[in-house]
Amino acid sequence: MKKGRFTVIIAAALVLTVVCGVLFAACNNDPPSVGSMGVEDFGNVFTDDLDTTAAENLAASAQQITASSAADSAGNVADGDTSTAWTAESTTGQYIEITLPSPTEINTVVLRENGNYISGFSFVTPDENGEYPTDGYGYFENFFYRQQDRIERYRYCTFDAVEVTTFRIYFERCDEGKDISIAEVEIYNIAPKEYENDFRVFNYYRVDDFYNMTDEEAAALAEELDRGVITDMILISFVFWEEDGSLVYASENGFAPENRTSDPTFYNQLLDRIVSIVGDRNVNICMDLFPSDLSAHGLPGNMDTLMENITSLIADDDRVDGIDFDWEYPNGVTEWKHYGDLITRVSEAIDSSGEDKYISLALSADNVRLTQEQIDAVDFVQMMAYDRFDIKDGNHASFRSGAYSSMRYFVNIGFKPSQLVLGLPVYGRPNSWDTVWTNYGYKEIPGENGEHSGSEYEYDIEAWATYDKKPYTYWDNSQWLYYTGTNLDGSVTYTIQFIQVWVNGGAMVADKTAYVIEQGFAGMMLWREDTDCDWEAKDYDDNYLNLLRVIRDTAAERIVGYGE
Numbered sequence: 001m002k003k004g005r006f007t008v009i010i011a012a013a014l015v016l017t018v019v020c021g022v023l024f025a026a027c028n029n030d031p032p033s034v035g036s037m038g039v040e041d042f043g044n045v046f047t048d049d050l051d052t053t054a055a056e057n058l059a060a061s062a063q064q065i066t067a068s069s070a071a072d073s074a075g076n077v078a079d080g081d082t083s084t085a086w087t088a089e090s091t092t093g094q095y096i097e098i099t100l101p102s103p104t105e106i107n108t109v110v111l112r113e114n115g116n117y118i119s120g121f122s123f124v125t126p127d128e129n130g131e132y133p134t135d136g137y138g139y140f141e142n143f144f145y146r147q148q149d150r151i152e153r154y155r156y157c158t159f160d161a162v163e164v165t166t167f168r169i170y171f172e173r174c175d176e177g178k179d180i181s182i183a184e185v186e187i188y189n190i191a192p193k194e195y196e197n198d199f200r201v202f203n204y205y206r207v208d209d210f211y212n213m214t215d216e217e218a219a220a221l222a223e224e225l226d227r228g229v230i231t232d233m234i235l236i237s238f239v240f241w242e243e244d245g246s247l248v249y250a251s252e253n254g255f256a257p258e259n260r261t262s263d264p265t266f267y268n269q270l271l272d273r274i275v276s277i278v279g280d281r282n283v284n285i286c287m288d289l290f291p292s293d294l295s296a297h298g299l300p301g302n303m304d305t306l307m308e309n310i311t312s313l314i315a316d317d318d319r320v321d322g323i324d325f326d327w328e329y330p331n332g333v334t335e336w337k338h339y340g341d342l343i344t345r346v347s348e349a350i351d352s353s354g355e356d357k358y359i360s361l362a363l364s365a366d367n368v369r370l371t372q373e374q375i376d377a378v379d380f381v382q383m384m385a386y387d388r389f390d391i392k393d394g395n396h397a398s399f400r401s402g403a404y405s406s407m408r409y410f411v412n413i414g415f416k417p418s419q420l421v422l423g424l425p426v427y428g429r430p431n432s433w434d435t436v437w438t439n440y441g442y443k444e445i446p447g448e449n450g451e452h453s454g455s456e457y458e459y460d461i462e463a464w465a466t467y468d469k470k471p472y473t474y475w476d477n478s479q480w481l482y483y484t485g486t487n488l489d490g491s492v493t494y495t496i497q498f499i500q501v502w503v504n505g506g507a508m509v510a511d512k513t514a515y516v517i518e519q520g521f522a523g524m525m526l527w528r529e530d531t532d533c534d535w536e537a538k539d540y541d542d543n544y545l546n547l548l549r550v551i552r553d554t555a556a557e558r559i560v561g562y563g564e
Helices: 006-020 022-026 071-078 217-225 265-278 303-315 334-352 373-375 399-412 461-466 506-519 546-557
Strands: 063-065 094-113 117-124 143-150 155-174 183-188 200-206 232-235 239-241 247-249 286-288 323-324 358-363 378-383 420-425 425-432 476-486 495-501 522-528
Touching: 006 022, 063 071, 063 232, 071 094, 094 117, 143 155, 143 506, 155 399, 155 506, 200 378, 200 546, 217 265, 232 265, 232 323, 232 476, 239 286, 239 303, 247 303, 265 286, 286 303, 286 358, 303 323, 303 334, 323 334, 334 358, 334 373, 373 476, 378 399, 399 420, 420 506, 506 522, 506 546
Parallel strands: 200 232, 200 522, 232 286, 286 323, 323 358, 358 378, 378 420, 420 522
Antiparallel strands: 063 094, 094 155, 094 183, 117 143, 117 155, 239 247, 425 495, 476 495
C-alpha cells in the first residue's frame, strides 16, 4: 500500500517500536544490562545451538588458504576451532584468500570474528589476470557480496549462487587501535529445505491505513496480497482494553484516547472492509490488543471480565484468525505474572471454544518473565529486533542485535524456533540513538508543475527526510539524508540537517531471512510494509530494493515448493 501519507509515516513506527527503548527503560523495574537498551553485554545467556548450518562446510577442504599478512596462521580460519584465529599485521588492505580444489558453487559464507572491531567486508573473485580491481568509488569490481555493518561473533551471509575456485574476503575498516582477527570462515552451498510449517510473513497495519480508503488504495492492497508473500495482517490500534476489563475501539475521529468509543460500529465497518479486500486469499487477520493505559491495566482485579471480552472478540468472530498481545511492557515480576496468566486463560478459553485461533505476542529480547506453561500457550512471538542500538556504531538493527542475539534469547528462555518470528524495521534510526524515525523507501514530491526541480527548498519541509531519497544500493544499510523535524519529546529540533541513519537494506534482509529459514523459525515480520520501496524499485545494478520482494525471493531459493 502506498497511500501518500508520508508526513505521518515516521510517527507510525512509534506505536510498536519506541517503547522498545524509551518506554521500556522507564517501565521495567530491573536495571538494564551494560550497553544500549540492554543489548550488548550478554555474558553466558546465549546458547550456541543455533550456530550450526545443515550443509557441508566447504572451507574444511580448501586447497589453500593464505592472507595479506600473517599468512602462516591463515589456515586457522578453517580448522573448526574458534579458539584459534588469523590476526592481520595491519588494519588496511587486509584480506584472506581461499582456494577450493575445483570450481565450486557456493551461496553462503559464515564469518566468526575474534573480537568486535571489523566493520565493512566484501567477497571478491579475481579477474582474468588474477587481479582484484576497484571502481572509481573504491568498490571491488568483481564482488559478489558486500556489507557495511560489523561481523562480530557470528555473521551469516547469503547471496545468489556463484561458482568460485579462488576468492578473497576483504576487510574494510577496523576500530582504532584494534586488530583484524578472524576465528573461522565457513563456506556452504545450501540446498532448499523442506519446511515443516508454512513460512509466515506478518505485516502490521494501523487503523488509519483504512480511514477513508479509496477504491484505488483497496485495489493496491489486494494486489499486494495477491503476491502471496504476506500471510498474516496484524491490525493495530483498532481495539484496546480499559482498566475495568471492557474494550474500547477506534472511532471515525481517530484512535487517540480521547477518540475511542465503546461502540464497535466503526470497528466492524473497518473490519468488514478488510475482510472484503482479503477475499478468498490465504491471508490471516490478527487483531492487536494492548492496554489503553499501561499504568491502569486492571489486572488481576478485572481479569475475568477482560478475559471474557477478549475471548469473545476473537473466538466468536469468524472474521478474525488470531490475537496479538502488545503490552509494552509489564512493569516488573508481578505484572509479568498477570500478563502471563491472562495469555494462558485466553488460550484455554479459545481452545475450549473449539475455534482454531492463534495467540501472538510482540516482545523484545529483554527481561521477559514468562513461565514455560505461559510460553507454551503462545503460538507466535513477533520479535521486535530493532531499536536495539549497537554501542559501537549506533546501528539499531544489525545482524547481531537484530537477528542472532534476539533469536538466541527467546530460544534460551524456552520458546521453540517454530514459535518465533523475526521482526524487521522498514525504517531508519540515526546513529546518535535519538528518537527520530525515517523511512526506508523514499518518494519524490513533484514541484508545482508536477516536475522535480532538484531544489530542496521547493519541497514540503516536513517531509524532506521522506522524499527524493532512496536506499543507495541493495547492499547499503547506512544512509545520509536531510531531516527536518523534532525528536520524540521535542528536545531536539532539526532543520534540513544532514544525518546518518541505519536501515536494513536488501542484502541484510536476505541474510536475516535465509538465517531464519536455516534455523527453522516461523517466519518474518515487517514494521511496516507501508514504508518500503515500490515493488519494482531497483538500484543501479538492477537489484530489487523492495524488502518484501527480497523476503519472497530468498524464501523461494531456500524453501522447497515455496510459492507454488
